[in-house]
Amino acid sequence: MKPLLLLITLAGIASAQYKNLWPTEAPGDPQRAAGSEKANAQGHLSQIEAPQYQTYLPEKDKATGAAVVILPGGGYGIVAIQHEGHELAKWFAERGVVGVVVKYRVPNQFPTPFLDARRAIRTVRANAAEWGVDPKKIGIMGFSAGGHLASLCTTRFNDTFPEQENRDEIDKQSARPDFSMLIYPVISMGPVGHxxxxNNLLGPNPTPEQIEKYSTEKAVTPETPPVFLLTTADDVVDCRNSLSFAAACKENKVPVTLHLFETGGHGYGLHGKGELAKWPDLLEGWLKAKGHVK
Incomplete structure (x- = not known):
């Protein structure tokens, strides 16, 4: 396939073109035929042909050693890769953090998107020395359904897929993120969820066992890394998704920060309105407190 290219240099921030996550055909659902992938005027991708990533490296004198794998949202049907992907990667790089935008396969049912996200974390660890990254300072960030995918990475990193994830040295790396940022996330697969x-992830008739297993508030353990959560009371993705995840973190003594705003809706990326406009500053403060931003 011919990947979509986005070659950007902004204030010293270098971005290479998309690279494939796997050197050969990716595991999980079969790849789509070349030419299947679509992009609309808003930068939303659909019918993803193959999982890929794009890396934004900060200026060396600003680099903090941290990196963030970014999973845009889109209901597991599209990937809103511009305002929930590339914009965030540039935001991180401007603050000395390596930003890695992931184009994961959708619409594809579980475990295909999860395999792509796990591979992205492992890819950053495998390239840590080359990219100036501390392999113990690799975070995950997700928006909406991408937030659910990020929460799977945050909680179910010990899951194994021996038939799909046993290909090369990268697959031997840890898939556990060191910190997690879940932005207006889908969490539950039950009635409170989206x-x-x-339906896109588990199919129209998921079993009770699937709903239980992939409702990630039920998968939080003391091994879950520190979490930053953002939501609004008027979000179409019920704010109780974030509240339940925060409560599970509290119960398991996992460090958690939760910001709940009265209004703001959904899908705003960095561009919240009114009081919500300050949320990136809150995130930056949290990153500084955790030692990931200077």
Whole structure:
């Protein structure tokens, strides 16, 4: 396939073109035929042909050693890769953090998107020395359904897929993120969750066992890394998704920061309105407190 290219240099921030996550055909659902992938005027991708990533490296004198794998949202049907992907990667790089945008396969049912996200974390660890990254300072960030995918990475990193993930040295790296940022995330696969995301990931008739297993508030353990959560009371993805995840973190003594705003809706990326406009500053403060931003 011919990947979509985005060659950007902004204030010393270098971005290479998309690279494939796997050197050969990716595991999980079969790849789509070349030419299947679509992009609209807003930069939303659909019918993803193959999982890829794009890396934004900060200026060396600003680099903090941290990196963030970014999973844009889109209900597991599209990938809103511009305002929930590339914009965030540039935001991180401007603050000395390596930003890695992931184009994961959608619409594809579990475990295909999860395999792509796990591979992205492992890819950053495998390239840590080359990219100036501390392999113990690799975070995950997700928006909406991408937030659910990030929460899977945050909680179910010990899951194994021996038939799909036993290909090369990268697959031997840890898939556990060291910190997690879940932005207006889908968390539950039950009634409080988002039905469109659930149907795209688990199919129209998921079993009770699947709903239980992939409702990630039920998968939090003391091994879960520190979490930053953002939501609004008027979000179409019920704010109780974030509240339940925060409560599970509290129960398991996992460090958690939760910001709940009264209004703001959904899908705003960095561009919240009114009081919500300050949320990137809150995130930056949290990153500084954790030692990931100077």
């Amino acid at each position: 039905s469109g995301s659930r």
